């Protein structure tokens with residue numbers, strides 16, 4: 001069983017996001033990147049599957065700031081092979097271009113399973129999983145919380161809003177979009193990561209031909225206005241309740 | 255090529271999903287600008303009577319036993335045929351566990367551009383502009399909706415579901431599916447959500463109570479309100495510590511981080527350990543008798559009424575509004 | 578220094594763990610345990626632990642140490658030093674035995690999820706709260722005169738103030754930092770802070786079993802500090818104090834350090850001349866574990882409080898070496914839910930009840946974990962809502978008319 005996990009680094013929302021003077025991208029100097037949370041679950045799921053049934057886990061990530069930490073941490077958790085994707089990854093590289101290029105690198109690895117995070121908060125042109133699957137010609141199922149493998153098939157638990165779960169069977173090789181691993185991503189002691197830095201090696205592979213044409217173009221990026229303090233609603237219970245009901249309507253929750 | 259707007263009507267086990275109405279609302283606005291019709295695409299088995307209240311000009315229903323349940327690759331084949339045959343101006347999907355994967359797959363298969371996380375589509379002198387939210391809503395991006403055909407995956411928040419409903423059932427045209435074969439994905443079974451407890455980190459509407467509720471008996475008032483608006487009750491730590499609600503409902507540093515569309519904070523002061531876990535909520539509305547409570551620093555709206563006076567009246571009004 | 582346990586087939590886990598204790602200063606004394614049980618008895622959570630210190634020693638001797646790491650109740654240890662204080666043969670129980678045991682649990686992945694979040698935050702952001710490192714000096718906005726940041730000053734200062742995680746970020750403790758800044762300014766102390774270059778001191782992470790992370794943080798702080806010239810370090814955080822005083826030197830990082838209460842107690846006369854008003858209140862003082870028991874600073878905080886006009890200082894039954902832990906140490910600050918699940922009570926509540934018993938109006942503290950914890954407890958303990966929790970720095974600033 002060879003499981004490939006292509007992951008993505010996305011803006012860390014703990015940091016204040018600054019819009020570039022161009023007004024169409026985030027300011028690269030203040031941007032701090034972080035492993036996409038769902039990709040962390042995809043790595044965990046891959047390692048859990050390996051621990052249960054054996055096999056090899058390959059984690060790949062684009063060469064952006066912070067990538068080495070992400071890869072070594074994956075190795076400390078149990079990933080066998082680390083691949084850094086080298087190329088020119090500006091913010092303009094969209095998921096279609098990336099998925100197409102990554103698919104070309106994944107094909108020769110002949111994986112049985114490709115796991116990705118179900119989405120990231122920066123997927124303007126769709127999440128990686130379905131795109132990757134389409135370029136690979138593999139089936140795709142997303143929003144998965146729970147995977148078991150048996151003779152060439154994966155049985156997955158796909159979640160729908162409201163908690164209903166569909167159990168689906170997928171013929172391998174396949175791409176799965178992981179929403180939550182069977183167990184929350186484990187903690188690795190810092191000494192283990194330091195060890196991995198000494199013992200694991202990161203392979204570099206060049207990504208060529210990133211074609212970003214045809215995707216949505218951004219003419220303006222801006223921050224929604226944040227109110228400094230709550231707008232107070234005055235009045236008797238009856239009046240306030242009526243106003244709240246109006247608000248619920250506007251918010252689309254009623 | 256046409257100026258029609260196609261809407262994928264999502265449904266699950268005989269129920270139209272709420273997002274479908276949001277899509278219809280968006281589509282109506284877009285069609286008015288583009289000069290086309292709104293066409294609802296309904297895939298399923300024995301579903302032609304399902305779409306009674308969607309605000310579309312007509313429904314194209316594709317009926318086949320293989321479509322009875324959502325199976326990604328089978329649905330994809332049907333939609334690929336429909337879309338490539340008529341080349342509408344846009345196809346709207348819900349950015350959901352059904353729509354998101356169909357949109358992505360079709361985008362590659364048909365070579366059509368895809369815009370995700372879309373909240374609104376604006377019409378400026380006949381030109382359509384998408385507005386999407388990235389970074390969990392911390393930044394907005396907009397640009398021209400790609401032409402001639404764009405796939406759009408929409409998130410809720412930009413339109414009210416009401417606007418996408420109609421009292422006039424739309425005409426339904428049943429089209430024959432292409433020869434369908436089961437693909438590499440099969441549905442084995444549905445598993446009901448465990449009756450145990452809800453996962454508050456996934457809920458869209460949270461009615462949260464704090465110490466301001468004063469005693470266990472009053473929790474019932476809040477439960478009634480939550481039920482009326484279709485939400486779930488969560489709480490600050492003192493309420494959970496007292497055993498008035500189970501630990502699974504605890505919001506905060508020691509409990510869960512939540513990101514609902516509406517967080518209604520009733521009698522919660524907004525202590526740092528609580529506040530840090532609710533900042534991803536789309537809208538926070540706070541009820542607290544103390545006008546200087548820190549919760550009002552992070553809430554969008556607030557009132558200083560006594561929650562015990564407000565909640566029963568509010569529950570009643572919500573019930574009326576729902577009728 | 579022990580970081581990992583080498584499990585060789587010829588030695589058992591118990592044996593290798595036992596051997597690793599010998600690498601800790603005084604660790605060999607574990608052999609001399611009398612099994613008197615005093616430690617188990619004094620431990621605030623001993624009654625909930627499968628293996629409080631004495632029983633853990635017994636399990637080791639019986640070659641049953643696996644059982645210790647299979648249980649999760651070692652995480653009830655809040656590293657309060659109560660057991661170390663009473664052990665008749667002075668076995669390093671807190672920093673040695675209990676911490677080593679937590680290291681093993683951590684390596685085995687047996688770790689409460691709340692603690693995991695704090696440790697991951699520390700790895701990523703350099704603070705357990707998960708706040709932006711760039712905002713580390715934001716608390717100082719509006720303080721006048723401006724709080725000097727070393728990277729901007731580029732000049733030697735007398736005092737390098739290590740602000741710490743909670744003083745930098747926690748909304749309840751930021752005002753304490755501002756109060757201390759005002760006091761230092763009023764005394765014309767020539768000081769500076771590291772701002773965004775400062776990271777967590779890492780001491781509580783170390784005591785929660787994350788030694789590797791602690792060493793990484795220490796190295797980062799050293800990289801920042803070594804660029805600047807100053808005579809001494811002061812800090813408001815007893816955990817940082819403990820790190821600089823006792824732990825960093827073992828890593829070759831040596832600076833003179835004092836808690837701010839010691840630094841200010843030396844300037845009592847100057848302080849007294851600055852007091853304008855009175856704080857008319859019955860005040861009781863809580864000895865933080867890492868200022869008191871662990872480092873024997875008992876008098877300086879009391880001297881400062883007694884110097885404030887109007888203050889009547891009263892002692893709680895548990896004071897100085899017998900002080901009660903607030904429950905925040907050793908990672909307790911990040912295991913609130915876990916501890917509650919097991920105990921259904923909080924150590925902070927016990928302390929607040931004592932403060933009420935002695936009729937205090939104000940519970941004075943000197944550790945940044947305490948204002949949030951005790952203030953929270955005053956809401957739970959019946960009748961305690963009138964008890965005011967203040968850091969000594971806040972009371973000083975208040976008396977100076979701040």
Ligand SMILES: Cc1cc2nc3c(=O)[nH]c(=O)nc-3n(C[C@H](O)[C@H](O)[C@H](O)COP(=O)(O)OP(=O)(O)OC[C@H]3O[C@@H](n4cnc5c(N)ncnc54)[C@H](O)[C@@H]3O)c2cc1C
Pocket residue numbers: 463464465466467489490491492493504505506507508509520521522523524525526527528541542543544547559560561562910911913949950953956
């Ligand atoms: C380490 C640690 C971890 C913690 N973790 C968590 C956590 O995960 N989650 C959490 O919630 N807390 C947590 N806390 C506790 C937190 O500090 C606060 O004590 C707690 O959140 C307060 O809860 P509250 O807002 O319900 O109560 P209070 O702070 O007492 O606030 C009650 C509010 O209700 C208002 N009120 C009273 N009566 C009425 C009325 N009739 N109508 C309307 N308003 C009214 C009051 O004005 C007041 O603002 C933690 C604390 C610590 C130290």
Ligand code: SF4
Pocket residue numbers: 616619620621622623629630653654655656657658659660661670671675
């Ligand atoms: S340090 Fe404190 S909590 Fe830990 S075992 Fe000793 S007495 Fe118990």
Ligand code: SF4
Pocket residue numbers: 609610611612613614615616617630631634663664665666667668670
């Ligand atoms: S107090 Fe010291 S001697 Fe007594 S049981 Fe505990 S460790 Fe052993």
